[in-house]
Amino acid sequence: MDPTAALVTATLLSSHAAVSPGQELWLGLRLEVAPGWHVYWDNPGDSGLPTTVEVAAPGLRVGPVRWPAPALLAAPGGLWNQGYEGEVTLLLPAWVEDEAQELQVTGEARWLACRADQCIPGQAALALRLPAGAAAPTGALDAAIAALPTPAPLSPGADGLRASLPGVEGLHLFPSRALADAATVQALPSPEGTEVVVSPRAEPAPGAHLLAVAEGPAPRRAWYLYLPPPESP
Amino acid sequence: MTSTLAALALACLLAGTARAADAPAAPVEAGPVAQVGQPAPAFTLPDTAGTAHSLAAHAGKTVVLEWFNPDCPFVKHAYDTGLLPGLAATWTGQGVVWLRINSGAPGKQGHGAPRNQQAIDAWSLQGPVLLDETGAVGQRYGAKTTPHLYVIDPAGTLVYAGALDNAPLGKVDGAVDGTARIDYVHAALGALGAGKAIDPSLTRPYGCSVKYPD
Structure with a gap:
């Protein structure tokens, strides 16, 4: 059994169910972190490792991660970390190029999951098919977009x-x-x-x-x- | 030869005395957190066999301090698949003293003489793992992660503090130093040996948190 599987579940989501040339959309990496564990922000603080997500598709331009506000997490010895507990969504702005049709988005997410007494690195392969068509919002990322700093x-x-x-x-x-x-x-x-x-x-x-x-x-x-x-x- | 033997006998006697003492002296002199460019704080810690090791005993040599936890995935990666064993062997072969320090508190991950002796055997480590159960030496040096590395020059000055490299778990962290792998400690030891400036002398360490007492 992969012990990391139960700790963090990673899903790639889109703000729109279909794409058309020139469209702007958001992609989102949703991480569901098991109770008692956390993953890290861009700057993990005194220890830890930043969560990373890389996604790409021919015909799609993807911008850098827009991070939600992290929490300040205390560790013994006066150490501080910056990260996320529970569910977190990392948003990536994306633009569909003019000639693009259906998009096959693939990528990889990596994280370090820690609790007070141990850390376990994890990763997941990401895949999402976005068919060509009228841009119908999915609503899946609405809350994350609304919560963006x-x-x-x-x-x-x-x-x-x-x-x-x-x-x-x-x-x-x-x-x-x-x-x-x-x-x-x-x-x-x-x-x-x-x-x-x-x-x-x-x-x-x-x-x-x-x-x-x-x-x-x-x-x-x-x-x-x-x-x-x-x-x- | 006679004087060497006498010195050894004296050292054993002193170590025995230190162990017999009921209330051992503080493992590290009090003071502010160690800074690069300043004298490295003196300390004395027991290894996995209970033998005391002091930094002062290595005066005149280059010393590497490596904060260690055999059950931390970053440490495991560095030893199982990474370059740390070769790096340590290369430099100890050139007279560098390599001291691993475990500042984990009793009951925490990777703590204790048996587990650390097991790691020494499993990874064929040369040199001791020193046990800093109170975390006093780790706090004095500002050790935050395993691994967290420090280089002390032969004059006793702290000349490097930070990460082993810019590649946590073998993957180069492009957000910090571009896309090329940099082995910071190897570069620092090389620069020190060549009489050149160490640059960078301070980097952001990565890894598990040091498992200090609650």
Whole structure:
């Protein structure tokens, strides 16, 4: 028996049951994680391993994962992890190319499932057939899309990059690995709410971002704060 | 020869004394979490046979500390299918001291002298596995994962801390350092031997959490 089978169930889902040329859609990797176990966000924290998903199909362009807000998970020894318990859906934006017909989407997901006393790596092959046709929404990803952190740009300021979140008090900041390696982040109270300040120590790698998650009971508001694209010469 | 024998006898005597003592001294000197570029904190820990090993005994040599848990899948991968046994054998053959440290608490995964001795035998490990049951040495070094590696130069300065490589479970993590495999510890030891700067000297470790006491 594969001991990982019962721990995490992986399913590839689509926002639409059929596709037509030029269509935008979402693909979603749904992970159902057994009680007591967790899997990891892009930046797993003090230990662990990021969950990864790669999907592709001829005629389909797939963007980078848009992560839902992770939870902060404590481990003995003062260690902290960032990840997901229960059910989580990782969304991938996708665009159907103009000449595309039916799509055979294939891919692979990898994760590390851990509980307090042990970790077990797992992976799954993913496959999804999307026939050509009128774009009928499936509804399968509606809740995950609605829960996506709200995008907001970080704007260059005198002492780094800033984003203002009016009316928000109390934030947890989750820098992605690419940002954590290159910058210090902090949330400062402001007269309007909270000011997020990113102070780079080095040039952040592409895809660097942070998630800001409001404190309090679920569902918690969350923001996806991204770096402005580099100025073209 | 006589002086060597005398020194050995003295060392055995001292080890015996240390073991006989009811309340052993703290395994590590108190202080802030170890930092690259700063002196590596001194420690003394027992191996799986109960023999005490101190970092000070290896003064003048390059020392690698490898946080270890024989039942962690990342450690198992590194030993069963990865490059760690060859890497350790290569460098110990060149005079590097390789100390594995298990900071797992009693009752936790991979803990205890019998299990770690079994791992030494199964993987034909050279050198001891040191048992840090209180987690004091692990906390002093800021060890977070198994594996988590540290390189100490012959002057006793911590010169590298972080991951074994950029390929957890053998798969290169493209989000961190591009698509080419980098063996950080191998590169650090090579640079140290050649008198070159170690770059990177600090990387993000990956793996299981160190199983510290609750």
